[in-house]
Amino acid sequence: MARGRLRAANVPPPVSDNTVTEAAKRFEMPGPVRSALVLGLIYIFLVGVSSLEAGIKIMGQDTQESLFSAAGNPIAALCIGILGTVLVQSSSASTSVIVGLVASGALGVDDAVPMVMGANIGTTVTNTLVSLGHIRQSAEFRRAFAAATVHDFFNVLAVTILLPVELATGLISNTAEWISERLVGSAGTEWKSPIKAWVKEPVSWIKDLWDALGTSGNVQGIFVVITGLIIILLALTFITRNMRQLVADRVERSVNAMLSRGGGTVALVLGLLITIAVQSSSITTSILIPLAGAGVIALRNAYPVTLGANVGTTITALLASLAASSPESLTVALAHTTFNVIGIFLLYIIPIARDVPIYGAEKLADLAVERRTMAVAYVAVAFIVLPLIGIALLG
Amino acid sequence: MVLEFFRGSSGDGEFEHIITRSIAMLADARHSFDLATLALLTKAEPGTVAEDIRQTDERINLAEQELRSELVVHVSVKGGADIGTVLGFTLLLKKIERIGDQAKNILELSENNVTLAGTPEAEGLLAERSVLSSLFAEAGELLATSEVEDAALDDFGSRIDELTARYQAEIDGFMSSDRPGREVVPLAIYYRYLRRIAANLLGVVRTSSDPVPHLDYLEDGTVDTDD
Numbered sequence: 140m141a142r143g144r145l146r147a148a149n150v151p152p153p154v155s156d157n158t159v160t161e162a163a164k165r166f167e168m169p170g171p172v173r174s175a176l177v178l179g180l181i182y183i184f185l186v187g188v189s190s191l192e193a194g195i196k197i198m199g200q201d202t203q204e205s206l207f208s209a210a211g212n213p214i215a216a217l218c219i220g221i222l223g224t225v226l227v228q229s230s231s232a233s234t235s236v237i238v239g240l241v242a243s244g245a246l247g248v249d250d251a252v253p254m255v256m257g258a259n260i261g262t263t264v265t266n267t268l269v270s271l272g273h274i275r276q277s278a279e280f281r282r283a284f285a286a287a288t289v290h291d292f293f294n295v296l297a298v299t300i301l302l303p304v305e306l307a308t309g310l311i312s313n314t315a316e317w318i319s320e321r322l323v324g325s326a327g328t329e330w331k332s333p334i335k336a337w338v339k340e341p342v343s344w345i346k347d348l349w350d351a352l353g354t355s356g357n358v359q360g361i362f363v364v365i366t367g368l369i370i371i372l373l374a375l376t377f378i379t380r381n382m383r384q385l386v387a388d389r390v391e392r393s394v395n396a397m398l399s400r401g402g403g404t405v406a407l408v409l410g411l412l413i414t415i416a417v418q419s420s421s422i423t424t425s426i427l428i429p430l431a432g433a434g435v436i437a438l439r440n441a442y443p444v445t446l447g448a449n450v451g452t453t454i455t456a457l458l459a460s461l462a463a464s465s466p467e468s469l470t471v472a473l474a475h476t477t478f479n480v481i482g483i484f485l486l487y488i489i490p491i492a493r494d495v496p497i498y499g500a501e502k503l504a505d506l507a508v509e510r511r512t513m514a515v516a517y518v519a520v521a522f523i524v525l526p527l528i529g530i531a532l533l534g
Numbered sequence: 535m536v537l538e539f540f541r542g543s544s545g546d547g548e549f550e551h552i553i554t555r556s557i558a559m560l561a562d563a564r565h566s567f568d569l570a571t572l573a574l575l576t577k578a579e580p581g582t583v584a585e586d587i588r589q590t591d592e593r594i595n596l597a598e599q600e601l602r603s604e605l606v607v608h609v610s611v612k613g614g615a616d617i618g619t620v621l622g623f624t625l626l627l628k629k630i631e632r633i634g635d636q637a638k639n640i641l642e643l644s645e646n647n648v649t650l651a652g653t654p655e656a657e658g659l660l661a662e663r664s665v666l667s668s669l670f671a672e673a674g675e676l677l678a679t680s681e682v683e684d685a686a687l688d689d690f691g692s693r694i695d696e697l698t699a700r701y702q703a704e705i706d707g708f709m710s711s712d713r714p715g716r717e718v719v720p721l722a723i724y725y726r727y728l729r730r731i732a733a734n735l736l737g738v739v740r741t742s743s744d745p746v747p748h749l750d751y752l753e754d755g756t757v758d759t760d761d
Contacts (some may be wrong), residue, residue, distance in 0.1 A: 179575045388548075395604050429610040435603045 180378045185334055185462035186341045186372030188239045190462055193342050195243035202357050210214040210250040212305055216353055217298065218529030221255020225346050225522045226434070231455035234369065234475055238456050241471045242463030243394055248470050252305055252312050252322035255456070255475040256298045259449060259524075263290040264522045265421035267426045271515065277508050279432040284514060285504035286431030289480045290424055290445040291521070292503075293498035297482035297527030297530045309354050311481065315473035323466045375455070379419045386416040398436060407483075411446025420445075420452035437496055446487055548608075548616070552601055552623055557674045559597050559630045560738065560740055566590045566637035567689040567731065571663045573644040574724065577651050580644035582641035587641050594634040598627045626741040629734045636727050636734070648720045655721060666732060669694070673735045687743060700730040 165430075168176070210216040224233040237254050242245040246254075273280040297529035305311045349362045382434050383390075393409050414423045430436045436444075456472035463469070486492045507514035552669055561638055569583040581664055603618045672690060708722040 388611055391607055394607050394611065398603055398607070428611050430606060435604045435606045452708065 168384075170385060174291070176387070176468055177378055177381050179284045180374050180381065180456070182338070184235075184374035184461070185368060186295060186338045186380065187367045188235055188242075188459040189335065189338045190341045190363055190367030190370060191236060191239035192359045192367075192444055193346060194241040194365075194367055195240060195245045196246075197346075197360035198357050199362060202360070208456050209252065210246060211344075212533040216250050216253035217257040217302065217531040218526035218533075219524065220254035220259075220368065220522055221261040222257075223254075223414065224258045224261025224528040225264050227372060227524075228262075228265050228421065229372075229375060230258040230420060230452050232372055232471070233258045233261065234270060234316075234456035235371055235375070235459035238459040238472050239371075240444075240467045242460070242465050242468035244465070248295065248312050248316070248467050248474070249309075252474050252478075253302060253469045255471060256302060256478060258475075259479065260291070260294045260298060261522065261526075262420055263287070263424070264518065265292055266290060267518055268423040269425045272431070272519070273428075273432045274511055276432075278496065279434075280511075280514075281504045281508045282434060282438070283428050283432035284507050285500040286441045287424070287428055287438075288495050288503050288517075289438060289442050289500035290449075290483040292499040293446065294449070294485055294488055296496060296499075297478070299487060301478060301481060311474050311477050312470065313368065314477050315470045318473050318477075319466050319470040323469055325361070332461055332464065335464050338462050347531050349502065350353050375418065380420060382417045383510075386413070389416070394426070394430070397440075399442075403440070403487075406440055407443040407447040407487075410444035411451040412447075412452025414448040415454050418452075420448035420457050423448040423451070427510065442493075442497060443487065446479075446483050450476060450483070453479060544610075549619060549623065552604065553677060555601055556623070556626060556630060556755075557677055559627070560670060560674045560677070561635075562590050562594050562597075563630055563633040564667060565705065566594075566634055566641070566665055567670065568663075570637045570640035570644070571667075574640055574648065575650050575656055575659050580641060581722065584641060584645065587638055591634045591638050594631055601627055622741050626738055629737045629741065633734045633738075634732050636731050637685060640727050643720060643723065649707050650664055650720065651683070653717070653721075656737060659724075662728065666728060666735075667698075669732070669735055670749045673739050676739050682743060687739065690739055691736060694732050698729050698736075701725045701732065705729070711730045 153225050166185050204518070207521040220233065220237075223236070224230050227233055234255050236260070237246065239250050241248060241251050265288040267284075270280070270283040273283040283313065283352060301311060345363055345366050346359070349359045349366075351361075379445055390413050392414070397406055410423055413426075414420050427436065427441050427444055431438065451470065453476040456475050457469070460472040486496060507517065540607060566587045567588050572578050573580040596711070604606050605623055609617065609620055650659060669690075674684065676690060679686075704725045705722050708718040708725070711718045
């Protein structure tokens with residue numbers, strides 16, 4: 140009789156685990172099939188974005204205005220972006236929804252830009268929650284919490300600098316609009332997106348379904364919107380899950396290469412590539428937290444990976460804008476990318492500024508280790524209480 | 535380096551790379567053992583091998599740290615499904631690293647002007663050295679084999695058990711010897727290192743097949759093979 144290698148032989152799993160392992164082996168999907176599945180899911184995701192746009196359009200103008208009146212105040216819009224992203228735990232999902240809303244005309248570009256900035260902040264809650272898993276081990280928790288909150292510090296600082304600049308000069312939206320005009324035409328025109336045409340048929344099936352169920356007007360619009368939201372969230376969840384399986388080996392290899400020989404720029408580019416591949420910055424940054432906690436990656440090296448992830452996650456909204464019919468939706472998606480790229484120039488390329496988020500994260504981690512309840516309070520206040528207060532007071 | 539992301543799979547198993555580097559570490563540990571024992575058992579000048587042994591030890595230490603990082607990355611990226619394997623590899627790497635340290639400890643005996651060359655035991659110790667050195671190669675081969683026969687593992691284990699029992703008997707004999715301390719103390723210490731190296735070699739091989747909770751323990755945990 141032969142005994143297996145480490146891979147197969149260590150710690151025979153309990154019976155229930157064996158069953159799971161056997162089941163997993165039975166359903167192990169070949170790479171090409173999984174790739175085809177991801178393409179199908181991207182199509183379904185685009186149907187979801189287009190349904191969202193169609194649902195809003197079904198609603199009357201008055202309903203649209205009353206629904207999104209809160210977004211008229213930029214701080215309230217920022218808070219909506221934070222809270223919405225915290226709720227769905229994905230900036231890819233929330234920014235795709237924002238793109239869909241802009242495409243429908245219910246939300247203007249000026250209102251949407253603070254929202255995507257808020258989405259940037261909201262998405263960092265996931266890795267901060269992951270870092271709380273290390274709370275019982277002081278040294279580990281200090282490193283993990285600092286690695287998680289350096290992302291928060293970057294995003295909050297970027298918003299603190301760029302939101303007033305945007306409100307005063309329109310720097311981000313004008314830049315995005317300039318690029319958008321060169322790609323698909325001027326604002327206010329109808330953009331003949333080929334992808335929009337491909338998803339038209341399934342969207343009409345959704346409308347027909349709710350029609351057949353006896354809905355009409357605003358009620359039908361609400362149901363079509365809800366259907367679109369569910370499709371977006373489910374499709375993104377499965378895209379992320381399958382892409383993670385597809386690229387896990389590449390991610391592992393490239394993280395190892397980065398740890399052994401990589402500098403800041405390499406880390407940034409790898410953060411970007413991994414996030415584009417898995418369609419989720421939360422996945423990228425959440426992989427980093429256990430590595431930082433174990434001391435495998437230093438805070439200074441983890442920081443550029445999170446910045447790459449910030450830019451990489453904007454690809455989903457860009458993808459969503461392909462299913463929309465107005466150039467404004469592409470403008471908003473590009474504004475998300477532009478915001479993150481300018482943020483990197485301001486807070487990473489400039490050496491003195493680079494240290495600010497790192498210093499802030501280290502100090503916050505020291506405080507969190509001294510008072511563990513403060514770490515939990517930080518998550519609750521920064522990501523839920525403050526945005527709620529912002530919406531209540533200014534919305 | 536960024537291109538690493540786009541490179542296709544090497545086609546190797548997930549942990550083949552770790553096994554390959556572990557075998558290289560074991561070869562390095564054997565190199566250190568051969569040189570250190572040569573300095574102690576012959577008239578070779580310790581200074582001529584010290585630098586080589588220290589550089590080899592640094593290489594083993596660095597490899598252990600790099601591979602540990604890779605194992606943490608594996609768990610972070612792919613989740614806890616392979617946690618038993620990862621823990622097993624962590625123990626395996628530590629055992630090889632300890633062998634490297636013990637070879638360095640033998641060198642330190644020579645550097646403290648201890649020599650066993652010309653003693654009545656020298657010839658037997660040189661023969662013992664060859665036996666133990668060849669077991670490094672056997673351990674590497676067992677580590678490289680994807681499916682190890684039980685018989686091969688049991689044979690390796692029983693030979694190591696015989697060796698460690700003999701080394702312990704030698705140590706016990708020196709403890710109650712009437713010979714001067716300056717003669718028997720270095721011999722007892724040397725045998726102690728040999729015993730530890732042999733036990734670690736067995737640990738390396740067993741780590742590759744035994745369940746992590748029972749590693750280094752036999753008879754339902756009552757016998758500690760690692761002491």
